[in-house]
Amino acid sequence: MNGIHDLGGMQGFGPIVREDDEPVFHAEWERHVFAVAMLALGGAGIQVDEMRHAIERMPAADYLTTTYYEHWLHACETLLLEKGVITAGELDRRVADLAKTEGV
Amino acid sequence: MAALPKDMVRTAVAAGMSARAEVAAPAQFKTGDAVLARNINPPGHTRLPRYIRGKRGVVQCNHGGFVFADTRAHGQGDQPHYVYNVRFEARELWGADASPHDAVYIDLWEPYIERAP
Numbered sequence: 001m002n003g004i005h006d007l008g009g010m011q012g013f014g015p016i017v018r019e020d021d022e023p024v025f026h027a028e029w030e031r032h033v034f035a036v037a038m039l040a041l042g043g044a045g046i047q048v049d050e051m052r053h054a055i056e057r058m059p060a061a062d063y064l065t066t067t068y069y070e071h072w073l074h075a076c077e078t079l080l081l082e083k084g085v086i087t088a089g090e091l092d093r094r095v096a097d098l099a100k101t102e103g104v
Numbered sequence: 105m106a107a108l109p110k111d112m113v114r115t116a117v118a119a120g121m122s123a124r125a126e127v128a129a130p131a132q133f134k135t136g137d138a139v140l141a142r143n144i145n146p147p148g149h150t151r152l153p154r155y156i157r158g159k160r161g162v163v164q165c166n167h168g169g170f171v172f173a174d175t176r177a178h179g180q181g182d183q184p185h186y187v188y189n190v191r192f193e194a195r196e197l198w199g200a201d202a203s204p205h206d207a208v209y210i211d212l213w214e215p216y217i218e219r220a221p
Contacts, residue, residue, distance in 0.1 A: 001147050002154060009155035009197070038117070049177035053149035 001053075004060035030069040037072050044085050054078040125184035127169035131214075133188055137163045138220035141190075141212065149177030152216040156208075159197055160220050161190040164209065172213055185214040 007013070025031045041051055054075035055063075063071070080086045133139060141156040151173050167189060171182040194206035 001149070002145055006154045008153045038113070047176045049149055049173040050179075052173070053177040056149065 001056055003056040004058075004063045005056045025069075033069045033073050033076070037076050040076060040080060040085070044080065044083050046079050046083065050079060051075045123170045125169045125171045125182055127184050127186055131166055131186050133163050133166070133186075133214070133217065133219075135163055135165055139163055139188075139190060139217040140220045141192075142216055142218055144216075146174065148174065150174050150216075152212065153210065155197060156192055156210060159192055161192040161196070161210075161217075164189040164191050167211065170213070172215075174213075174215075187211050187213050188217065190217065 025034070037051070041048075051072075052075075055071045057078070058066075058071065058074055062074075066074070077091060081088060081091065139161055141152060141159050141161065143158040144150070144152065145157075165188065167187045169184045170187045171184050175181055175183040188211070189209055190212050192208045192210065193204075194202035194208065195204060197208060
């Protein structure tokens with residue numbers, strides 16, 4: 001699809017900032033998202049190409065204002081909902097529970 | 105597909121999982137062939153970048169057969185095709201102001217390209 005992800009040739013994003021000694025993960029939650037994506041998508045028989053397409057289907061403004069592992073999390077939510085592995089109600093309840101305990 | 109067994113996780117994360125696959129049909133292109141990236145705009149997943157569609161390039165090599173992302177993304181199976189590395193001159197992509205010394209090399213599945221006239 002001709003989505004916002006296909007950035008080749010676009011201008012105005014500024015220079016690519018390279019970090020010295022870039023860590024594999026920049027926060028603990030990113031490590032969790034990586035593990036969840038590998039195991040949940042693998043366990044549900046979801047191909048990596050389906051995951052990439054789920055990221056491509058993000059609303060353009062959301063895609064540009066979120067980070068790499070937020071894209072992964074979005075894809076996990078989208079695909080696990082679409083495949084019927086989890087329900088929207090389950091996801092909403094879990095997020096509400098976490099909001100209480102994590103104070104976010 | 106079964107869940108990834110625990111004892112394979114370390115290997116899978118470290119080495120990745122191969123996407124190579126046999127293609128029964130003969131290759132349609134060979135090194136040195138002039139090709140055009142097809143001007144396709146599928147609503148689903150594709151790994152054909154927009155900025156090369158309709159552009160002319162030259163096949164550098166045939167990497168062999170690989171499962172096809174465009175079908176796997178939509179539950180339509182592996183449908184493996186040959187993947188070619190194709191060189192596109194910067195001036196072909198970006199116009200006369202681009203450097204004559206620059207080029208972009210892109211790996212493309214066979215359905216992404218056609219023979220250049």
